[in-house]
Amino acid sequence: MSSNLLSGSLDTIIVKLLQDNGEMYGYEISKTISRLTNGKVLIKEGSLYPALHRLEAKGILETESRSIGNRHRKYYKLSEKGSKEVKHILHDMQEFIENIQNLLNIQWT
Amino acid sequence: MSSNLLSGSLDTIIVKLLQDNGEMYGYEISKTISRLTNGKVLIKEGSLYPALHRLEAKGILETESRSIGNRHRKYYKLSEKGSKEVKHILHDMQEFIENIQNLLNIQWT
DNA sequence: TGCTATGCATAGTTTATCTATGTATATTTA
DNA sequence: TAAATATACATAGATAAACTATGCATAGCA
Numbered sequence: 001m002s003s004n005l006l007s008g009s010l011d012t013i014i015v016k017l018l019q020d021n022g023e024m025y026g027y028e029i030s031k032t033i034s035r036l037t038n039g040k041v042l043i044k045e046g047s048l049y050p051a052l053h054r055l056e057a058k059g060i061l062e063t064e065s066r067s068i069g070n071r072h073r074k075y076y077k078l079s080e081k082g083s084k085e086v087k088h089i090l091h092d093m094q095e096f097i098e099n100i101q102n103l104l105n106i107q108w109t
Numbered sequence: 110m111s112s113n114l115l116s117g118s119l120d121t122i123i124v125k126l127l128q129d130n131g132e133m134y135g136y137e138i139s140k141t142i143s144r145l146t147n148g149k150v151l152i153k154e155g156s157l158y159p160a161l162h163r164l165e166a167k168g169i170l171e172t173e174s175r176s177i178g179n180r181h182r183k184y185y186k187l188s189e190k191g192s193k194e195v196k197h198i199l200h201d202m203q204e205f206i207e208n209i210q211n212l213l214n215i216q217w218t
Numbered sequence: 219t220g221c222t223a224t225g226c227a228t229a230g231t232t233t234a235t236c237t238a239t240g241t242a243t244a245t246t247t248a
Numbered sequence: 249t250a251a252a253t254a255t256a257c258a259t260a261g262a263t264a265a266a267c268t269a270t271g272c273a274t275a276g277c278a
C-alpha cells in the first residue's frame with residue numbers, strides 16, 4: 001500500500017485504540033495496528049512516538065510509567081479532555097472517509 | 110471537518126475526477142469536489158495547483174491551454190502513463206480506506 | 219463603476235510522517 | 249553461553265503535502 005496515505009489519520013487511530021483498550025504502551029499500539037490490518041498499516045517508531053508526544057502535549061493523552069519486571073513501560077491513556085474529544089475526532093474521520101468514498105465511487109458514465 | 114485529513118488523498122481525488130470526466134481545468138476541479146461533497150471537502154488553490162503541477166511533473170497528467178473568449182484555461186487530463194496508473198492508485202486508496210474503517214469499527218467490548 | 223465570480227500561480231509556513239539512528243534490556247536458540 | 253531477535257522508548261533531520269496569504273487578470277452583473 002502507498003506509504004503516504006496514512007497522513008492525518010494516525011492520531012485518530014491512536015485515540016480509538018486507547019478508547020477501546022483503556023491504556024496501552026507504544027510498542028503495543030504499533031503491534032496492534034499491524035496485527036489488525038494484517039501488516040497493511042505499519043506505524044514506524046519515528047511516527048508513533050512523536051504522535052504520542054503530540055497528543056500528550058495537547059492534553060488529549062496522559063501517561064504513567066511503570067516497571068514490568070526489569071523493563072520500564074510508558075502507558076498512554078485518554079485524559080478527561082481526550083475522552084470528551086474522541087467522539088468528535090472519530091466523527092470527523094468517519095465523515096471524511098464517507099466523503100472520499102463518495103467521490104471515488106461516483107460514476108458519470 | 111478537520112483540515113488535515115485530506116493529506117495524501119488529494120492526488121487520488123484528482124485523477125479519479127479526470128478519469129471520469131476526461132479533462133478539466135483547475136477551478137472546475139475544485140468546484141466539482143466542493144459540490145459533490147456538499148461543501149465538506151474544500152480544496153484551496155494553494156493545494157490544488159501545486160498538486161496539479163506535481164502530477165504533471167510526474168507524467169501522470171498532461172495539459173492543454175485554450176482560450177475561452179478572452180479567458181485562458183489550462184485543461185488537465187490523464188496521460189497515457191496516468192491512465193495506466195489510475196487503477197493502481199484507486200486500488201491503493203480503497204485498500205487504505207478499508208483498513209482504516211476496519212480499525213475504527215472494531216469493538217473490543 | 220464597483221462588486222463578485224472566475225482562473226491561474228507562487229512564496230513562505232506549518233505539520234505529519236518518514237528514514238536513520240541511538241540506547242538499553244529480555245528472550246530465544248544454536 | 250554466545251548470538252540473534254524481540255521488546256521498549258526516543259530524537260534528529262529529511263521530505264512532502266497542504267495551508268495561508270497574496271498577486272495578477274478577465275468576465276459579468278447591478
